[in-house]
Amino acid sequence: MKWALILGASGAIGQKISYDLAKSGWSLYLQGNQHLDQLQKNAADWRCQFPKQDFLIIAADFNQTDCISKIVESIFSIDALIAAQGITDYRLFSQVPKAKFDQLLNVNLKVPLLLIQQLQEKLAQSQNGRIVLIGSVYGKRGSAMEVIYSTLKGALSAFAQAYAQEVASLGITVNVIAPGAVNTPMLAQFSAANKEQLRAQIPMGRLAEGEDISYWVHALLSPQAQYLTGQTLYITGGWLE
Ligand SMILES: NC(=O)c1ccc[n+]([C@@H]2O[C@H](COP(=O)([O-])OP(=O)(O)OC[C@H]3O[C@@H](n4cnc5c(N)ncnc54)[C@H](OP(=O)(O)O)[C@@H]3O)[C@@H](O)[C@H]2O)c1
Incomplete structure (x- = not known):
C-alpha cells in the first residue's frame, strides 16, 4: 500500500489533493490544525468509498514545539x-x-523542512520517494504587503533545488508546485471587485481551482515522474510570467 503524508490536508487545496490521491489508491496521513472536524468527515467518507485504504488524522499546530515529534511518531511507512x-x-x-x-516562518518553511529531515530515511525506503512543496508564484515575483510570505515561498524553491541533489541517489524527488491565484478562502479578504481585477490580469481568464493544482501534484507522484527533480512548476494560467 502507498502512503502519503499531506500537510494542510484540511485546507482548500490540501483537501482536493487528498481526495484525488485517495481516488488513485493512496492511503493518507491527513494533518490539520484548527479544522479537524473537516478532516474527520473526509476520512469517514473516504473509508466508506475506499475500504481497502487507510486514512489517519494527525492534529498538529506548527507553532507548538511538540508538533514534529507528534507527526513523526504517527508515521510508520511513507x-x-x-x-x-x-x-x-x-x-x-x-x-x-x-x-x-x-x-x-514556522508554518511555511521551518516545520516542513524539519519534518523532511526526520522522514528522509523512511522516504528512502520507498525507493520512489516523493516530496512536493506547495509554493507560490510570489516566491518568484514577490508581492508587496506579503514580503515575508514571498521570501519563504522563494526559499522553498531554493530548498528543492539544493536538497534534490542530496537525495536523488535515494530515489527521492523534490519539487515545488507554485500556484498563481487559486479560488480558495485564502483569497477571502479580496472584494468581488478586486477578484474581478485579478481575474482580468490572468491570461487564462480565470483563477485556478483546486484541481488545477492537484493535477500536477498527482503527476509528480507517479513512478514515471522519477526524472523530474529540483524544479518549481508555476501553475498560474500565464499570470505574472
Ligand atoms: N489560495 C491561493 O490563492 C494560493 C496561491 C498560491 C499558493 N498557495 C499555497 O497553497 C497552500 C494551500 O493554500 P490554501 O488556499 O488551501 O489555504 P487554506 O485553505 O487556508 O489551508 C491552509 C492549511 O494550512 C494549515 N495550517 C495553517 N496554520 C497552521 C499551523 N499553525 N499549524 C499547522 N497547520 C496549519 C491549515 O490547517 P487548519 O485549517 O486545520 O488550521 C490548512 O490545512 C499554501 O501553502 C498556500 O500558501 C495558495
Missing part, C-alpha cells in the same frame, strides 16, 4: 510528503511584529 499547509499576512514589511514573522 512514500510521499506533500506540504500544502500555509499562512500569509497582509501588511508592510516594516510593520510585521516578530511574533508574526516567527509564525510565518
